[in-house]
Amino acid sequence: MTSTNLTFTCQDEHRAWLATQAAMPLGFRVGATRLSFVPAEVARPAAMSMVLIVLDRPTADFAAVFTRNAFPGAPVLVGRQRLDEETVGAVVVNNKIANVFAPGGVDAAERLCAGAAGILGLTARQVIPSSTGVIGWQLPVAAMLGALPEAAQALGRTTLVEAAQGIMTTDLYPKVRRATVGGGSIVGIAKGAGMIEPNLATMLVYLLTDLAVPRPTLRKALAEVARATFNAISIDSETSTSDSVVLLSSGRVACPSEAEFVGGLEHVCGDLAEDVVRNGEGVRHVVRLSVTGAPDELTARGLGKAVANAPLLKCAIAGNDPNVGRVVAAAGRYLGTRGLALDPTKVSMRLGGHPIFAHGCFALDAESERQLAAHLAQAELYPSSAPAEGVFRPPIAYPPHERCVQLEIDLGAGPASATVLGADLTHEYVSENADYRS
């Protein structure tokens, strides 16, 4: 299923909000185009979007973090090399094919960079390549080179909306967030809908700022902020081969302070991370899971992820069914795997603010059941129903509400804490992923 199957509706008042969010920082131009091609691996036509992000002047102040998947795609391999370059001037992004372990993948990525560089007056090594989509397929390099001039002609200074739409795959709607810092801004766009987990998701994020922040500060800030935002979400426990977060500074506006910059970056990245979960494939509930009282942060975050990823709990949440026993099962599984012996009589849990577990046992009755079910229902993005043709197309309004399922687990075993964002597991997820490529 590609983005062409999906639609989002946007009220007029929200169009104004989106336009405000997506206003470009100084010193950048972006453009997008689409092309049709027939993948070498299957005999069916396919469509691809390409996006160019271009700096007015190449910059030394850039940062990027990439997937920790041990089998990364060609654009990630090339992107890591680019971190050593003195300056970069552009990013070229495509969806539909991820360029991962396809024959000649690195060469294909470099040829695209060279093509873009030729049009933009850069060297190939000043261009960062970025791809998302099917793994194992080859990029249609000739067709993409042919489409590059169109993308360059579309370059504009006004809005990131088209770029945010151009990098979508199964995303339901574009994700754009901004922060104002002093006289400048940080604006980010994100693609990400499935294969989303810890060590950066199948997630492409481009953060543009006109604030003048030197390279070492940018890199430190991005690593720190990514840890508490993009690395604290999980839609399906999958870590993509292609995750990339790129941060580019045009340096056009004086930055008031490093702390204010980091605060703004946290704001943008935190919002984008939540947008990515809320727009996850088939996601109908976002779950905000707070773990406190853990012996250390590794355990807090690990247990949070384990519970957030437990498929039985995810299914129960999808059905607005407060089957809270599955929380204990998932937490116990994680602790058992780690060989950690915690005292269950010290553990307490709350769902939607309602106490559900304390002193080593559950406190459940018909009234609490009703309240817990109501809490799950209020966080639902849209109700699910089985369509006649078997393919779920959520009737989603944009922007979606920001309500969450609130789950709190206190382990009573120490001072550490972590917050993790997860999601339910729905028919829509299965439908999207049982035949993604068709």
Next chain:
Amino acid sequence: MTSTNLTFTCQDEHRAWLATQAAMPLGFRVGATRLSFVPAEVARPAAMSMVLIVLDRPTADFAAVFTRNAFPGAPVLVGRQRLDEETVGAVVVNNKIANVFAPGGVDAAERLCAGAAGILGLTARQVIPSSTGVIGWQLPVAAMLGALPEAAQALGRTTLVEAAQGIMTTDLYPKVRRATVGGGSIVGIAKGAGMIEPNLATMLVYLLTDLAVPRPTLRKALAEVARATFNAISIDSETSTSDSVVLLSSGRVACPSEAEFVGGLEHVCGDLAEDVVRNGEGVRHVVRLSVTGAPDELTARGLGKAVANAPLLKCAIAGNDPNVGRVVAAAGRYLGTRGLALDPTKVSMRLGGHPIFAHGCFALDAESERQLAAHLAQAELYPSSAPAEGVFRPPIAYPPHERCVQLEIDLGAGPASATVLGADLTHEYVSENADYRS
């Protein structure tokens, strides 16, 4: 969803096969009964099955392994204590409520043991309790004590079929397997359909043998065999709070040799483990995943489990969609999480015997796509379709075919190997688990 919603059809020739499988070893009696009750936590009536397994004479020769979940249920806590008893004489099993972290759970389990002991002329400490079902709810002890005499009256020496049916929850069909060793036999029954993973599944298994094998040998054999059978399967990566495998010897028949006994036990446990996966909640494809060329067994098994549990791959298999890029993504995710740097150019993969990955890249074309899709389709248990009322009820024939999706991964990095059994992720899994308790 309870077992009352589900049916299985059994051809006449298979009834004969089932009866042969389920013939009782010497020295045991089993009986089952059903009761109705209203759980304290919800205002809806529910049904429960109880099963009694009774030895003619209490035996010192028994073994059990339990879940490694750090938050085990009350029956597991009690069962672990029973391992220190000189003899046991009976097992009392119920479905519908797992008795995990309900108020007074251990006391409830002990009262049931005492009730069964009173009827059977045993002490409470000679009875092993076992429960499966909803976590957090309280056992209806009074109603269960009232039903025990019926279960005792139903005790018979002929067949384990009723017991295998009595321990079912969302299982589609009873699971019974046997091995003949010398003049005796080992016969096992299993319950298990969801919450199935590594460290024993939401799985209850009772293995009865009339072969005379002393306690130390029994315990060593069970631990070893469970590792390569029950601990090598995963339906959904969940480890239950209640997993229990109990092995009882009546000692009525001389055992030819320890090796033959272990061989028979492996046979029964291996078959039951595969039965559990094939009958997993919503499972339409069983995946047999062989990892070879690993640096050590931990890596081989861990990578196998990680790939078997990758939701995107599981969804693709459900849709007969050979999206093999997801295999590489899942393997790379596991290696990345472990911090293991493997050379992808040494890795090779085959699906259904067809080479799909070698020398660091995929080899895919329209013809291989067709062959891979056909391999997935031949392993399908039944085709899925979205029913009007939204609840999937698979029209499953019993016994099901034994074909698998065959996935081979050679890491080219060492001598170790492991085989893991996994399953797809289907609409039926979501349907069953989005409202299990209703």
